[in-house]
Amino acid sequence: MITMGATDSIRHDALLALTREHLTFTLPGSGETRIDRRYHHWRWHMGEDNVAWLLLDREDVSTNTLSLAVMAEFDRVLTEIEQAAPRALVLRSAKANGFAAGADISDFTSMVVAAEVRAVVSEGVRHLDRLAALPFPTIAVIHGFCLGGGLELALACRIRIARDDARLGFPEVMLGLHPGLGGTWRSLGLASDPVEAMTLMLTGRTIEARQAKRLNLVDVVVPERHVAGAVQWAIDSKLNLTRKQPLKARAMLSAPVRAFIAAKMVSATEEKAPRQHYPAPYALIDLWREHGGNAATLRSAETESFARMITGETAQNLIRVYFLRERLKAFGKGTSHDIRHVHVIGAGVMGGDIAAWLAKQGLHVTLQDRDVSLIGPAIQRAAKLFAGRRGNRDIRPQLDRLVPDPKGYGLAKADLVIEAVPEQLDLKRQVLADAEARMRTDAILATNTSSLRLESLHSGLRRPGQFLGLHFFNPVARMPLVEVVTHELLEQPVQARVLSLVEAIDKLPLPVKSAPGFLVNRILTPYMLEALLAHDEGVRPEVIDAVAVNFGMPMGPIELADTVGLDVALNVVRSMKGIAGASLPDLPDWFVSLVNDGKLGRKTGQGLYPWKDGKPVKAKVEFKPDPLLEDRLMLPLVNTTMWCVRRGIVIDEDAADAGVIFGTGFAPFRGGPLHYARKRGVNAIVERLQLLADQYGSRFAPDAGWQNLKP
């Protein structure tokens, strides 16, 4: 067996390079390069064949985005290219990871005055119009991601060639916006099905190259090795550009039909994003209903609507949430985690799904449980996860990486071991001690506990410096947050590696200090408790939940308690009762009886609500806004978040806001509980808390941290 020496690793890299197709930047036979210009973010060249290649390569970043500077430079470059009078222009990205991910979102935070926004956006539209008006064929070559402004740039070209790995989309709606650089009227004008184009913009989802071709957004799909051939055909007018809109699409342009479909879109959107909190999708639907038949008025209406959206509070808050997400991801940057093999102990709902997620992300995972029969359901759920919504059949590579391991052979080899057995102290201590004895001395040991103190868990371990909490949320596939729980003995490099791994597996890491409930359960507990107390006083659970949902929570606290499981909720409350200073009230007796009677919520078909087919059976209630009830229900959550920041459970306010948003779904359009408090006014919050304390009890006493809040 040959061992790897220096020349062997060169050979290895060279073999690997063979498998990657290099990017095409010229046509064969293009002759000598006559022009070759470089700028900060663009470069372009032209050979004797007079075909100009314009490459987007934004400096100092790994991903292309269209910042204001990039667009300004684009304008200058276009002038030069026009002067050179090529017979065709090919536009592509020089970066391997994709075409362009959209506009530069940091430009958005300064866009707070509508008139300024209109001016800036109009200028951008003019640049793209110039591109569209060039007197020679313009051909965009798209590989990787092509999103938002990047897609708008591509749509301004006459022809689009997509590589088979291209993914196109309009994610603006996720930021409370919609396309603003002509994306609406260009995509609607091209699309074989305007409703599909609208759906793309309303959902923010990406589509693959073949789908984009069916939609007419791209003209041909090829692998990299045939890009040159396709470009040549585009220039020679050999491409089959059947862009006639089918009868159905033309019919859709009539105003009454649009109005009818728009009404359907509105009701579909209401279910996911209520209008009062998320104006952007409705603004987009309005644009289409009013101007869908008239490209000229749609143009100006788009700019107007975009300016209105971006200067509104929802968009600014969602942009803040975008940066909060980046902040969490940044916790994981800067270290390479070097973790290839993870061993998971416990194949239950959490352990099995964590293992499946890791395998989906490309790691080698060994999954252990007491008996192989307990691992079967985990594999079944994993297969469903791998197949995805579209029922992808080719899931073998992922299934191969998820190895059922009842004997625990993987323990001795894993880089990271995650314990996910039931929430019992003695059991966990036993499992952790056994694992530590068998695993590599340089491997990391983690626990998925949600309520046990790390100190109680690691007191028997020999290498507590390599032990930490790795708290995933249920369901693992949908919840992006992972609390990375630290303690005093934890070694810093271990923490850094684990944060890096969490980011690498497409989750958002949040470092939290070991304390009961960490961050998320800690703030959810008073939220759920207060709801139970209100219910105890006679407020209907449907009303309680409606008030919370109206505030912007994805689910009301009563339904949440039933979903989490009343036994789990009871456990969490009990384990938190002992905290000094957390004046949690007692649980009502009837609640404890419910648990004792086995009425645990969704999983038993009955809890605080009756449950049928996985959904709660709720009576219809007439919803009336009730600010005092809303504050009574929501301010405990806000107040406790402040407590967590003051006690250093999380490092600062932004981290707390990020954790609460991504761990509970807390109204993202409000920018987080502490941001909401600031916007409303800290004094107003404190006053209100005091009022509630006078009325309901000292549990509402405003946290000392409010006074220290820097303006």
Added chain:
Amino acid sequence: MHGTRIVSTGPAVYLVDGARTPFLKARTGPGPFTPVDLAVGAGRNLLERQPFPPDAFDEVILGCVNVHPDEVNPGRVAALRLGCGVEVPGWTVQRNCASGMQSIDTAFRYIAAGRADLILAGGAEALSHAPLHYSEDAVRWFGGLNAARGPMAKFRQLARFSPSLFKPSIGILRGLTDPVAKLNMGQTAERLAHQFNISREQADLYALESHKRLAQAQATNLLDDEVIPLIAPDGRVFPQDDGVRPDNTIEQLTALKPVFEKPFGKVTAGNSSQITDGASWTIVASEKAVRQYGLKPLARIVDCTWAALDPSVMGLGPVLSATSLLKAYGLRREDIGVWELNEAFAAQVLACLAAWEDAEFCRTILGLDEPFGAIDQARLNVDGGAISLGHPVGASGNRITLHLAHVMRRFDARFGVATECIGGGMGGAMLLEMVE
């Protein structure tokens, strides 16, 4: 007699470890696993418990008879899916029922010749996936339809349709029929039953014992080190061999009708091996690899030999091959502590035992002065065999060799022989020696 010449062994070659899937009886329709799925299912955990990484192998050799069309050269596909890496060659061998023993033999010879140090040698078969074949006429009809241009030509071709074109022939039945002798495997067993006076009763009693032994082995966890449970993508768990009938009675076996030659035959579905899916792997290593990785071998592979005879009596293959193997090493029957003789059919196993006790047979065919002697049935197929376990054709030779090594340890036997008959008229035999 002819056959491979015995090569005196040079440097030691070891059987280090091995594992197999549960053997799953083919029931209605294709099972959830292809041959490579089975190979990966057993191989993953086997490799997980080794102190070296999967890319340490010099090559991967897999026996397989019914190759699945999506997995051509299953040895290579399995090697890639097991994480051996793109630079470890993988290939496939086929010697019918002994394909899984052939892979070990080839690995043994490569290592003995100094060409390799560590080889993963296995066998896999998914008989439940064996295809239904269209007749040649039907295939030609499809071809004609495909080539037809224009509606008139297509219509004319469609008019030639006849339902009789589409009676499929079952792949397994064809595979189990010898093309030269024109007998299926079961019929060769009937021949031997006649030749060596094996009765229906004897065959049924032998079959009953096979089930009893396997059930006992399962109940006492004797197979835990070898068998890796499988889980299908739909969550179904297969923890152990599922063809065994622990509560089988002699009455139930007696009630069965002969399956190959009605109504007088002695071979039934109950005293034949089962149609089964399964895979097995062994890790074969040189002295150097054993030292380098600190491995603890199960046994030393002394040698392997192949013999050939008329296909119509292929069931006697073990007698010829095992005898010549022992002769070459100056070993007698008494020197062999435990035996694995693949149970293709009860009558066939009993015929082999009878042949070894027959003075004339031993003198004229085996070249022995005295009869070979009676093998102690308490030391033969001690934990059952293909009658209760099943016979996934490409895997069996691998399984019996691996299992032999474990049984040798249990019985403290210095030498052990694994041997099997081969459809087409051959026999293979593997000689193992215990190591400390």
